[in-house]
Amino acid sequence: MNASHAYIVLGTSGSGRRALLADLIANGLDESARPVLLVARGERAADEAAAQRLASAAQLIQGAWWLEEGRAVTAEPIPEGATHVFVLVDGRANPIDQLEALHAWLPTAGLEIGRILTVVDCQLASAHPELQRWFDACVHFSDVVLLNRRDGVANKWVSDFAARYRKQHFPCLIEVVKKGDLENPALILEPQARRMSMLFDAEDAWAVPGDADTVIEDDADDDDEDADKPSADDVDDADLIGEVDPYIERLAGSGRRAKEIPDIAKFVP
Numbered sequence: 328m329n330a331s332h333a334y335i336v337l338g339t340s341g342s343g344r345r346a347l348l349a350d351l352i353a354n355g356l357d358e359s360a361r362p363v364l365l366v367a368r369g370e371r372a373a374d375e376a377a378a379q380r381l382a383s384a385a386q387l388i389q390g391a392w393w394l395e396e397g398r399a400v401t402a403e404p405i406p407e408g409a410t411h412v413f414v415l416v417d418g419r420a421n422p423i424d425q426l427e428a429l430h431a432w433l434p435t436a437g438l439e440i441g442r443i444l445t446v447v448d449c450q451l452a453s454a455h456p457e458l459q460r461w462f463d464a465c466v467h468f469s470d471v472v473l474l475n476r477r478d479g480v481a482n483k484w485v486s487d488f489a490a491r492y493r494k495q496h497f498p499c500l501i502e503v504v505k506k507g508d509l510e511n512p513a514l515i516l517e518p519q520a521r522r523m524s525m526l527f528d529a530e531d532a533w534a535v536p537g538d539a540d541t542v543i544e545d546d547a548d549d550d551d552e553d554a555d556k557p558s559a560d561d562v563d564d565a566d567l568i569g570e571v572d573p574y575i576e577r578l579a580g581s582g583r584r585a586k587e588i589p590d591i592a593k594f595v596p
Contacts, residue, residue: 331363331405332441332518333412333433335426337465339595340370340418342448343475346377346507348413352384355512356411361386363409365402367417367425368393397424400432411516412438419592422465423574423584430526440527441518442470449480451594452488461588464574466492466499470521475504497523526572 338344352362362384368391372378382389390403392414405412416425426443433440445465452458466472472492474485489501498521502510509515520528570576576585 331409331412331438333414333429333436333438334441334516335414335416335429335443336446337416337422337426337443337469338418338446339448339451339591341373341595342418342446342451343374343377343504343507344415344418344446345372345381346374347446347473347475347504347509348415349377349381349384350507350509351512351516352381352387352411352413353512354509355516360410361388361406361408362411362413363387363405364389364413364415365392365405366415367391367420370415370417370419394425394428398428400428402432402436405436405438411441412436419595421588421591422461422468423588426468426526427575433527439518440520442516442520443468443522443527444471444473444515445469446473446475447488449474449477449485449488451476453480453484455594458589458591458594460586461591464586464588466497466523467574468522468524468526469499470519471515472499472501473504473509473515474501477503499523524572524574526575 336344336348348364356362364381364387366389381387388406388409390405392400392402395401414429416422416429445462445468447462452462472489474489477485485503489503492499492501500515500521502515573586574584574588577583578585
């Protein structure tokens with residue numbers, strides 16, 4: 328590997344991200360790998376045992392990152408020779424703001440995007456249907472979706488959650504976590520793009536706003552006559568290639584995001 332690959336890990340605090348990262352590092356990397364973990368400042372570990380397991384992972388170096396004034400990423404130095412840099416986002420903050428800032432930071436840190444992962448807390452998601460838009464946003468940017476914390480959640484709900492994205496032809500891998508383990512950690516870490524969003528890919532795929540004042544005139548809905556397509560305020564992402572990413576766009580006048588998502592801090596302790 329000629330350059331370090333960054334793996335951005337989305338999901339809510341308490342969704343089991345640290346335990347899954349420990350599995351990925353222990354069973355998805357070979358002995359020559361030099362992994363680094365950057366944890367969003369203020370992100371608390373909900374599972375101390377998982378945090379300790381992750382901290383004891385072979386050759387893992389841990390550091391922190393944070394947003395300056397909510398916009399620019401600052402991170403502790405990445406050691407020379409690092410092969411995999413795992414970036415754990417703040418699971419109580421807006422993931423879109425963090426992704427936008429990380430997109431600008433990666434090249435300055437000498438990193439290439441490996442993959443973006445979303446860990447879904449199925450217990451939380453099933454208990455709060457109003458969070459569907461929040462998870463839709465995360466999955467839009469994700470190469471891999473890991474359905475975790477399924478205890479007490481009906482199998483039909485889990486199947487329907489995954490089917491929602493398959494029906495819309497999302498290219499991401501969707502894997503059910505069984506007893507806290509991943510079936511093929513190495514496959515999950517394969518740096519192959521499978522995300523709907525092209526924000527982290529070719530510069531001409533999605534336009535990137537130059538600053539916070541970049542806006543669009545209106546939030547136009549697609550004229551989609553297929554009743555099986557998402558309705559309400561959903562936008563068919565496949566029709567927006569060449570445009571500004573719909574989750575990054577801002578509306579004229581208000582400056583608010585074109586596609587807003589719930590405030591996850593209201594649902595996560």
